[in-house]
Amino acid sequence: MRLLLDTHTLIWYFETHAKMSAVALAAILDPANQKLVSPATFWEIAIKLGTGKYIFAESFSEFVQHAIHDNGFAILPIEPSHCEPLVTLPFHHRDPFDRLLISQAMAESISIISADPIFDKYPVQRLW
Numbered sequence: 001m002r003l004l005l006d007t008h009t010l011i012w013y014f015e016t017h018a019k020m021s022a023v024a025l026a027a028i029l030d031p032a033n034q035k036l037v038s039p040a041t042f043w044e045i046a047i048k049l050g051t052g053k054y055i056f057a058e059s060f061s062e063f064v065q066h067a068i069h070d071n072g073f074a075i076l077p078i079e080p081s082h083c084e085p086l087v088t089l090p091f092h093h094r095d096p097f098d099r100l101l102i103s104q105a106m107a108e109s110i111s112i113i114s115a116d117p118i119f120d121k122y123p124v125q126r127l128w
Contacts, residue, residue, distance in 0.1 A: 001027070001030075001032070001033045001034070001110075001111065002033070002034045002036060002108065002110040002111070003027055003028070003033050003034065003035050003036060003110065003111050003112075003113050003127070004036045004037075004038060004076060004101060004104060004105050004108075004110050004111070004112045004113070005028075005035060005036065005037055005041065005073065005112075005113050006041070006098070006101060006112055006113060006114035006115075006116065006119075007041045007044050007045060007097060007101075008114070008115060008116075009024065009028075009113045009114055009115070010037060010041055010045075010067055010068070010073075011045070011054075011067070013025075013028055013067070013071070014063070014066065014067035014071075021115070021128045023127055023128060024113050024115075024127055024128050027113060027127050028113065034074060035071070035072070035073045035074065036073065036074050036075070036076040036110070037068050037073050037074070037075055037076065038075075038076050038078065038100065038101055038104055039075065039076075039077065039078055040078065040097045040100040040101055040104075041097070041101070042064055042068070043097070044097040045060070045063070046060055076104060076108070078100070078104065079107075081107050082100070082103055082104040082107045082108070083100075083103060084103075084107065085102075085103040085106045085107055086099060086100070086103045089102065089103060089106075089122070090121070090122075092118055092121040092122065093116075093118045093119070093121075093122075098116065098118075098119070101114075102119060102122050102124055105124040106122070106123060106124055111124070111125040111126065111127050112124055112125070112126050112127070113126075113127045113128065114126055114127075114128060115128050
């Protein structure tokens with residue numbers, strides 16, 4: 001199964017598994033699943049680090065190395081086809097990062113691992 005990690009999912013998985021549901025953690029730990037991270041996620045993290053909303057004990061580049069690459073997560077590039085669903089996507093959610101994740105998941109027909117129940121209003125499978 002191909003799985004797209006929401007931003008908070010990536011951070012919580014890296015920092016502490018305690019905030020994660022058993023279902024989400026099992027899906028990430030299952031070696032049969034391909035875990036994907038969107039550039040929208042590390043873009044959001046970089047912005048929030050810059051504004052002070054997030055504070056990590058390591059640099060941004062170290063976080064990317066340890067949280068993404070060291071865990072064997074793959075980057076899901078943002079393709080023009082991933083943006084097409086945004087044209088008609090209802091505004092149940094106004095966060096541009098989450099909207100892009102939803103659109104990527106729709107275009108790729110993949111599930112999103114997220115604690116955010118607003119994702120359920122969209123035609124994507126949310127695991128949590």
